[in-house]
Ligand code: FES
């Protein structure tokens with residue numbers, strides 16, 4: 063049986079409310095299918111506008127086999143390109159980030175404008191037409207300080223994502239924030255295990271002593287299970303909405319992205335050991351209300367986020383192989399906040415540095431156990447793991463639709 067048919071059969075006959083079968087977490091071919099059907103076809107969060115504040119600022123990223131470069135043009139528009147030279151394919155930008163008036167390939171110095179057009183290629187002969195060899199564009203959208211890219215030739219409509227998340231994010235003015243810190247960790251586990259771990263707090267009390275000082279362990283905190291029925295959350299939403307901050311739980315019908323502003327424990331305002339703000343100046347000049355909790359945004363498959371009153375934390379998921387995933391965490395503060403004056407970097411980052419490392423260890427042990435031939439899918443807790451079930455349901459439905467769509471297209475051609 064061919065791989066696609068096998069995957070389709072397994073997903074369709076999956077025992078609902080149970081984790082996936084072993085190959086979804088460890089098999090190279092299944093991983094390749096995830097990359098082709100999801101990562102190379104859908105919108106992915108790739109970084110923040112404020113990482114490239116001036117014309118000529120760029121940063122690079124790797125998505126599976128694709129090296130990409132994001133660059134701000136002279137017209138201030140942020141564009142993304144395939145970071146592969148149109149001469150003989152050398153990477154044009156070889157550093158993680160930088161600033162340059164033009165993008166110059168180090169191999170033979172072919173030179174591209176910030177809009178991707180080729181402007182210089184030495185001694186290529188009279189018939190050579192530079193217009194034919196601009197950098198290949200990648201679909202790119204910037205919304206409320208978040209840059210999304212899509213590698214598909216024909217991307218899914220981005221309008222619903224924009225319409226849904228922009229009102230929640232805009233008050234926080236992240237497009238003009240400042241990166242206080244960035245860290246990338248490698249977790250030796252499949253990208254879906256990283257997500258499954260993220261989508262529940264059933265494990266928090268036993269594993270995250272620092273985070274649990276401020277983040278509620280209650281299942282309603284993930285904003286999936288009966289959040290609106292919880293009087294504390296309902297009151298929090300009403301108060302924040304009255305202050306002009308969209309807050310209620312909102313999920314796309316496909317289940318791919320969700321926004322919700324959730325309260326922290328008691329008087330906590332930030333992810334610090336004391337619960338007090340880590341940054342003296344608020345993140346946004348437009349948000350003066352206190353105790354706004356955390357604005358939670360996830361967008362499968364690439365990002366989850368916490369936006370607080372004094373800082374924001376974004377998480378970017380990058381699958382590296384069937385059993386390796388990179389997680390990049392970025393801490394954003396007000397652009398004028400000064401390290402050592404307005405915030406102490408250690409205090410700002412401590413809770414999530416610890417939490418990330420604890421989650422890494424959990425994911426790695428989870429992956430370890432799943433590798434056993436004795437592993438079989440196990441039941442999720444309906445009370446605590448509704449978020450995980452939602453993620454796995456999204457993955458299952460999304461893959462079934464993609465694989466059936468491919469089959470329909472192939473039979474139409476045949
Ligand atoms: S490969 Fe880029 S200039 Fe030759």
Ligand SMILES: [Fe+2]
Pocket residue numbers: 259260265266270417420421
């Ligand atoms: Fe965790």
